[in-house]
Amino acid sequence: MRFATPLKNLDRELARFHARLKVGAIFVALLATALLARAFYLQIMQHEHYIQRAESNRISLVPTAPNRGLILDRNGRILAENYSAYTLELTRAQMKDLDATLAEVGKLVEITPGQLRRFRRLLSESHEFETVPLKSKLTDEEVAILAANRYRLPGVEVKARLFRNYQAGPGMAHVLGFIGRINDRDLKKLREDGREQNYRGSVHIGKTGLEQSYETLLHGRTGFDQMETDASGRAVRMLSRIPPVPGKDLRLHLDIELQAVAEHAFGDYLGGLVALDPNTGGVLALVSKPGFDPNLFVDGIDPETWKSLNESPERPMVNRVLRGIYPPGSTIKPFMALAGLELGLRKPSDSIVDPGFYSLPNSRHQFRDWKRGGHGVVDLRRSISQSCDIYYYRLAVDMGIDRMHDYLAQFGLGEKTGIDLEGESSGLLPSRDWKQRRWKQTWYPGETVIAGIGQGYHLTTPLQLAAATAMLANGGKRIEPRLVQAVRDPLAHVWQQQPAGVSGQVAINPAHLAAVREGMMDVMRPGGTAAASAAGAPYTSAGKTGTAQVVGIKQGARYDASRLAREHRDHALFIAYAPAENPTIVVAVMVENGGSGSGTAAPIARAVFDYYLTGKRPGDMKLEADDAAD
Amino acid sequence: MPRTSHWIVRRLSHLDGILLVLVLLLLGISLAVVASASGQSPARITGHLINIGLALSVMVVMANVPPHLLSKVGPPLYVAGVVLLIGVALFGEIRNGSRRWLNLGFMAFQPSELLKLALPLMLAWYFQRNEGLLRAKHFLAGGVMLLLPFLLILRQPDLGTALMIGASGFYLLFFAGLPWKVILGGGILGGASLPVMWGLMHDYQQRRVLTLLDPSSDPLGAGYHIIQSTIAIGSGGLFGKGWMQGTQNQLDFIPERTTDFVFAVFGEEFGLVGAIFLVGLYLAIVARGLVIAARAPTLFGRLMAATLSLNLFTYVFVNMGMVSGILPVVGVPLPLMSYGGTAFVTLLLGMGILMSVATHRQLNKS
Numbered sequence: 001m002r003f004a005t006p007l008k009n010l011d012r013e014l015a016r017f018h019a020r021l022k023v024g025a026i027f028v029a030l031l032a033t034a035l036l037a038r039a040f041y042l043q044i045m046q047h048e049h050y051i052q053r054a055e056s057n058r059i060s061l062v063p064t065a066p067n068r069g070l071i072l073d074r075n076g077r078i079l080a081e082n083y084s085a086y087t088l089e090l091t092r093a094q095m096k097d098l099d100a101t102l103a104e105v106g107k108l109v110e111i112t113p114g115q116l117r118r119f120r121r122l123l124s125e126s127h128e129f130e131t132v133p134l135k136s137k138l139t140d141e142e143v144a145i146l147a148a149n150r151y152r153l154p155g156v157e158v159k160a161r162l163f164r165n166y167q168a169g170p171g172m173a174h175v176l177g178f179i180g181r182i183n184d185r186d187l188k189k190l191r192e193d194g195r196e197q198n199y200r201g202s203v204h205i206g207k208t209g210l211e212q213s214y215e216t217l218l219h220g221r222t223g224f225d226q227m228e229t230d231a232s233g234r235a236v237r238m239l240s241r242i243p244p245v246p247g248k249d250l251r252l253h254l255d256i257e258l259q260a261v262a263e264h265a266f267g268d269y270l271g272g273l274v275a276l277d278p279n280t281g282g283v284l285a286l287v288s289k290p291g292f293d294p295n296l297f298v299d300g301i302d303p304e305t306w307k308s309l310n311e312s313p314e315r316p317m318v319n320r321v322l323r324g325i326y327p328p329g330s331t332i333k334p335f336m337a338l339a340g341l342e343l344g345l346r347k348p349s350d351s352i353v354d355p356g357f358y359s360l361p362n363s364r365h366q367f368r369d370w371k372r373g374g375h376g377v378v379d380l381r382r383s384i385s386q387s388c389d390i391y392y393y394r395l396a397v398d399m400g401i402d403r404m405h406d407y408l409a410q411f412g413l414g415e416k417t418g419i420d421l422e423g424e425s426s427g428l429l430p431s432r433d434w435k436q437r438r439w440k441q442t443w444y445p446g447e448t449v450i451a452g453i454g455q456g457y458h459l460t461t462p463l464q465l466a467a468a469t470a471m472l473a474n475g476g477k478r479i480e481p482r483l484v485q486a487v488r489d490p491l492a493h494v495w496q497q498q499p500a501g502v503s504g505q506v507a508i509n510p511a512h513l514a515a516v517r518e519g520m521m522d523v524m525r526p527g528g529t530a531a532a533s534a535a536g537a538p539y540t541s542a543g544k545t546g547t548a549q550v551v552g553i554k555q556g557a558r559y560d561a562s563r564l565a566r567e568h569r570d571h572a573l574f575i576a577y578a579p580a581e582n583p584t585i586v587v588a589v590m591v592e593n594g595g596s597g598s599g600t601a602a603p604i605a606r607a608v609f610d611y612y613l614t615g616k617r618p619g620d621m622k623l624e625a626d627d628a629a630d
Numbered sequence: 631m632p633r634t635s636h637w638i639v640r641r642l643s644h645l646d647g648i649l650l651v652l653v654l655l656l657l658g659i660s661l662a663v664v665a666s667a668s669g670q671s672p673a674r675i676t677g678h679l680i681n682i683g684l685a686l687s688v689m690v691v692m693a694n695v696p697p698h699l700l701s702k703v704g705p706p707l708y709v710a711g712v713v714l715l716i717g718v719a720l721f722g723e724i725r726n727g728s729r730r731w732l733n734l735g736f737m738a739f740q741p742s743e744l745l746k747l748a749l750p751l752m753l754a755w756y757f758q759r760n761e762g763l764l765r766a767k768h769f770l771a772g773g774v775m776l777l778l779p780f781l782l783i784l785r786q787p788d789l790g791t792a793l794m795i796g797a798s799g800f801y802l803l804f805f806a807g808l809p810w811k812v813i814l815g816g817g818i819l820g821g822a823s824l825p826v827m828w829g830l831m832h833d834y835q836q837r838r839v840l841t842l843l844d845p846s847s848d849p850l851g852a853g854y855h856i857i858q859s860t861i862a863i864g865s866g867g868l869f870g871k872g873w874m875q876g877t878q879n880q881l882d883f884i885p886e887r888t889t890d891f892v893f894a895v896f897g898e899e900f901g902l903v904g905a906i907f908l909v910g911l912y913l914a915i916v917a918r919g920l921v922i923a924a925r926a927p928t929l930f931g932r933l934m935a936a937t938l939s940l941n942l943f944t945y946v947f948v949n950m951g952m953v954s955g956i957l958p959v960v961g962v963p964l965p966l967m968s969y970g971g972t973a974f975v976t977l978l979l980g981m982g983i984l985m986s987v988a989t990h991r992q993l994n995k996s
Binding site: 046055232 | 761862877897936939943956
């Protein structure tokens, strides 16, 4: 019996063991089924999804940025070009301690405080996984030192980048503008325009000037290399390649030599000048003084330099030709004269006696002539050549503000010219309607009087004045100023002429136009207001001087430039074209605090005409080109 | 010479033919997959061959050790293992945040590896000793023997290994006849204590479970492994991309791809058809092991054969489940596939024990 129980137990245990083996087998079968069900789900049901994810793991599109187009002047002189340079760039996300890394890098290559400030600013504007330049234009030696130490500086890279160089100097800054690093605002705009994909390999974008307005042409199309990459992002091989299409080169109407002459002629004065071809609207020169060095912006400007530029009282960042708005002053008179003739209010021979002042009926307020005692007997030609105010007070009153507005509007005054640069101001051509809308006030007759001599609400830009003057020079053809003359595909080497900037025609009675033009020629002749600056010229010219008041002069007081601080002196204006019979160049000059148009503005125009028409440079102008040739 | 060759034949006669063929098939596949996963690295392939050779020798040796001798190794091995685990708890080296390694001066060693075999051997020895007299107290004692190393490993902490060793002990108790009501009761109790367990889990363990539930929550961290391995397997499709053609594999996207994640490489290159074949091979080994268990003359042999078979498939399940994204990432290699000397030796040692049980049929009277 003692053996029976264990033996029986043994049998029972064996039977139970066999039963449990079956349970174990079923258990294993269930586990195997679960595994295969999962494999079936992944490999059959979700196969498409996972094959796509494997492909996107494997294939990466590596953008290749196109070369930016060049900008050349009318004679093919390079104004903006590219160069390749090594830059030191840091990626915040790849380093543990930014300050320690900066200190380490500082031991290897020299980092100036300005570079450091600029880096900090760029860093604050970037995501931490973006690479931010610390120092550009590394020397070969610096590249070698950094490459040798790269292994212990994670997140520090030396990259070959294309940069923009503006060799034409500060004077061209307002025309060319500059490129800068793409920021969040640029990115947002690119996204809205659906152009984001095209900038995947790009670091820079045009910010101002031609770089901005011709961005699409200059930038080109980004190419893409379809690369097979491994998990660490290393390219293993190239699968396919869409080459980048380089940006288009631009050739300007502008002559860099003429530009230099104009800039030189300003001397110490600030202001703006624009020279147009009256037949094509081509911009021959565009000066806004002071300028600035656009190269500062290409790789990010450091905050202090930016602050000094931005807060300078001279406002070097403002393009005075496009954005400076001034009362046109007496330069409005040729247009007023033409309006009087065309509207049938005056005949060329009609003359008045100018006593030196004008009063509205039933008013004792005296509107004075700039010349005490007046000009005596004044007809249309003399009204222009002597710039008689009384003639135009009366004409304005006879015309009324609304007719004045409607006629002058045909010359584009008070509206944007449509030049191929952004940021143009429209100025203001006042009317009864405008004043009601803007100020909810009625128009006063006295306001019409001063509007007749381009004072009061009236505001124009130098560019508007030039474009309007071009219409006097070309017989009423309305132009849209154009900087770019031709565009070239750098691979095809063929310049494609851009359409001329002509946008309409104003019908003008030739006899009326001739009378006005005679008056403007008289301005330049002995006895005219700008006769001194035309003396001895081997060509004829026509013009009109003007001044734009900076401070109001009290009734009965005299304007005396010598007694005023320079910043309170009037702005000097001058519009002109030459040769008078068959004009090829139109100029509008504005000299800030220049006093009188005849004294400071007209001589600048003379220098421009001289160079453009005869090739003569101002005697005291130092020639860089000659220096280089020696 | 004839005597030598006769001796060799005698030794080899202890190998189980069916098991040997299945194991060699698996090893062949493993060699091919590791070659592909390592980018045909000669060093890796040579190392793998050495491991396989070493492990096969161990298997042959073990097949020749009669079960009754083997059973005597159980208690000392178990005691040594537990003592070493206590040593780890007191003097162990901390690596990656847990205390698992014991520095023996000439080598670093994980005593928990030892318990993978020592625990079943100990329990099988214990139940063999009390064959026919099994009562509740024996199962209670067995439970204590199981819990001692389990808890020691759990607090290292090494949840994965603890669970694997716990599973092997449980299988043995199960085959020894652990009453169903205890199993079910324990299951219910275990289920109820899950929230408590969760609270006791370490941060990284909790994270692993959470990552499993939603790998995309941590795509660059722990989730990366699972995401990339499921992409590899899923993109393999029905027939796979072909040997050495898996892009996930060849381009480095699969982490740990010669070791723990080798199934991702296999699944990508050989597809569902390959996976079915592979799982089939494992099932065949398990089936053969269960047949050996059923025919084994001693309780020790039965328990060891059945436990080792189920244990093998548990490793397969946990590894493949982890790689294909249905189980958390625990460091468990795929048996007889993943590169790694220790695992290979341990596994083929187990195969050797199975073969020993299969070929030592006569009842050993002590």
